[in-house]
Amino acid sequence: MADIIPFRGLRYNPEKISNLASVVTPPYDIIDESAQARYYAENPANVIRLELGLIFPQDSSSNNRYTRAAQYLEKWQEDQTLLAEEKAALYLYQQEFNFRGEKVVRTGFVCGLKLEPYEKGNILPHEETLSKPKADRLQLMRATNSNFSSIFGLYSDEQKEAEKLLLEEVKEQAPDINIIDEAGETHKIWMIKNEELIERIVALLADRPVYIADGHHRYETALEYYHEMKEQGLQGYDYVMATLVNVFDEGLVVLPTHRLVGNIPGFKLDAFMNRLADLFEIELYKDKNIGAFMQELESRGKKHRVFGMYSGKDIFFLELKNPEQASKLLPDNKSAAWEKLDVALLDNIILDQLLGINEQKRRSQENLAYTRSEEWLMEQIDNRNYQLGFLLNPTRVEEIIAVAQARDKMPQKSTYFYPKLITGLIINKMR
Numbered sequence: 001m002a003d004i005i006p007f008r009g010l011r012y013n014p015e016k017i018s019n020l021a022s023v024v025t026p027p028y029d030i031i032d033e034s035a036q037a038r039y040y041a042e043n044p045a046n047v048i049r050l051e052l053g054l055i056f057p058q059d060s061s062s063n064n065r066y067t068r069a070a071q072y073l074e075k076w077q078e079d080q081t082l083l084a085e086e087k088a089a090l091y092l093y094q095q096e097f098n099f100r101g102e103k104v105v106r107t108g109f110v111c112g113l114k115l116e117p118y119e120k121g122n123i124l125p126h127e128e129t130l131s132k133p134k135a136d137r138l139q140l141m142r143a144t145n146s147n148f149s150s151i152f153g154l155y156s157d158e159q160k161e162a163e164k165l166l167l168e169e170v171k172e173q174a175p176d177i178n179i180i181d182e183a184g185e186t187h188k189i190w191m192i193k194n195e196e197l198i199e200r201i202v203a204l205l206a207d208r209p210v211y212i213a214d215g216h217h218r219y220e221t222a223l224e225y226y227h228e229m230k231e232q233g234l235q236g237y238d239y240v241m242a243t244l245v246n247v248f249d250e251g252l253v254v255l256p257t258h259r260l261v262g263n264i265p266g267f268k269l270d271a272f273m274n275r276l277a278d279l280f281e282i283e284l285y286k287d288k289n290i291g292a293f294m295q296e297l298e299s300r301g302k303k304h305r306v307f308g309m310y311s312g313k314d315i316f317f318l319e320l321k322n323p324e325q326a327s328k329l330l331p332d333n334k335s336a337a338w339e340k341l342d343v344a345l346l347d348n349i350i351l352d353q354l355l356g357i358n359e360q361k362r363r364s365q366e367n368l369a370y371t372r373s374e375e376w377l378m379e380q381i382d383n384r385n386y387q388l389g390f391l392l393n394p395t396r397v398e399e400i401i402a403v404a405q406a407r408d409k410m411p412q413k414s415t416y417f418y419p420k421l422i423t424g425l426i427i428n429k430m431r
Contacts, residue, residue: 001122002155002210003114005239006088006198010146010427011177013083017045021179024187024424027149028052029133029217045081047424051148066143073144082427089191090198091426092166093243094175096186097419099253106251106419107163109192109201110150110426112239113210115223122209123153124404128412129216130363137221145430147222149423151242152214154397155205158248162204169197177425185419189426210244211404213417225430234431241428243421247397256394257413258377259346260369262386264355269311269388275354276318279326280307285315290374294391301393307346308391312381320345329353335406341399342392343414350390362412370413 017023022043025031028051031039039048049072053065076082091110096103118125141147157163170190177189192198212219222240229237245252276282285293285308293308293315300306305320320326329349330339338344351357357367369386371377377389395415403410 001207002205003116003122004202004205004242004244005112005114006090006192007112007239007241007428008085008088009091009110009241010077010082010084010429011425012045013080016079016081017043019043020177020425021181023047024179024181024422025051026420027214027423030420045076047148047427050144050146050427051423066139069140070143073146084429085191087193089193090166090201092170092190092192093421093425094186094188095251095419095421096188098184099418104251104253106245106253107167107249108243108245109162109166110189110241110243112428113151113153113242113244115219115226115238115240117223118407123212123219124209124407125212125216125219126400126404126410127212127216127414128409129220130412133217134221134224137218138224141221141225141430142228145237147218147241147428147430149215149218150421150426150428151212151219151222151240152417152421153210153242153244154213154247154252154401155208155210155244156248156401157204157208157246160246160248162201163246163249165197165200165204166192169194181422183419187422187425205244210242211247211401213245213400213415214420215242222430236431239428239430241426247401252397253418254394254397254400255372255416255418256392257370257372257416258374258392259351259390259413260371260377260380260386261351261355261357261367261388261390262369263367264357264387267355267387272354272388276350279322279349280318280320283317283319285317288315288378290315290378294374297391298393301342305342305345306393307342307350310378310381310389310391312384312387335403335408337399337402337406338408338410341395341403341410341414343395343411346390346392347411372416 012020012023023046025039025048031052036052039046050069053069055065093108093110095106116122169192173190175188176191180186226237297308307318309316309318327339361367380386381389
């Protein structure tokens with residue numbers, strides 16, 4: 001089943017970098033141009049230069065963001081800005097953050113995860129991927145032989161044996177890394193070098209599959225890179241850096257990703273509502289208190305298939321009338337677990353069949369935008385940048401696991417695991 005190993009990570013040298021928070025970033029895929037520029041300015045050794053380098057008009061095949069990343073990586077190792085661990089380790093990783101006004105702690109550990117095709121059934125995805133991000137990550141990996149952002153994986157351990165062993169090991173130790181990032185979230189890492197303990201953790205995970213929560217593009221890129229190296233007769237590229245979290249961890253939080261619809265030619269709200277009423281009970285919410293609305297939506301979602309919809313004037317509950325009728329309108333090549341997803345219903349019936357936003361259009365996002373912010377969604381529609389907003393409950397972890405076990409994949413933007421893993425705490429040289 002899942003094959004994990006300790007590895008010798010590269011870490012920033014505290015004697016060179018006194019403020020570690022100044023050199024880390026979120027994962028590359030949520031960094032926009034303004035954030036990229038800010039990280040560049042924050043510290044000359046910021047990991048942004050490795051993870052998401054700037055592009056210049058004069059770039060060429062021999063001088064570009066990827067070759068410069070390789071040069072920075074080499075330079076920072078030579079001048080000891082980055083130091084390799086003396087001994088292979090696992091890394092206990094805790095993130096402390098605020099969620100709904102309460103302090104939450106998510107516990108996981110960083111390891112090397114053996115790369116293998118999904119078909120083997122040991123590593124299971126839950127989302128579709130796009131070719132463009134994978135091409136970008138592959139060029140970076142070819143240039144640097146490294147991965148800078150960790151895969152985020154889930155495993156199932158109801159008794160929490162692995163967590164208990166790791167926490168017991170470090171209970172009287174100060175963390176090797178302890179920082180507060182720009183979002184006010186605390187990141188703590190302890191190196192685990194106890195070989196006997198590592199062997200026990202490896203054995204515990206050996207009979208359990210790993211479900212990719214975040215980082216599908218990075219995983220598939222690393223797998224492709226491994227095959228490239230293997231074809232050249234090169235060994236040692238078959239493990240990728242992964243942070244594994246127990247699905248029973250109390251700090252595992254999944255947020256919804258809402259949809260905004262715009263640029264629908266000839267769109268008439270009344271006509272759309274009439275078509276919607278064939279499938280859904282439509283109930284007007286009495287005020288525009290979006291926080292209270294989302295709480296009610298979550299409560300109703302425990303018993304019913306229900307969405308929220310914002311028209312720019314009113315907020316509505318949309319409760320599915322007949323699940324069997326809706327099932328007949330969904331693609332017939334999907335699993336029962338997939339059909340139970342709220343996001344599958346929204347994307348394939350409301351967006352596709354009622355609004356004409358098919359899968360190709362959803363991928364291109366010509367009529368669609370995504371957000372985690374209910375306030376931003378309402379603001380955009382109030383400003384007439386979009387015509388409608390659809391509000392979802394978060395996908396539950398057990399739904400994600402069920403879809404992965406069925407060898408199915410969710411629609412894009414189905415999950416958002418919060419918070420993201422930070423980039424720059426540990427770097428994995430793949431050879």
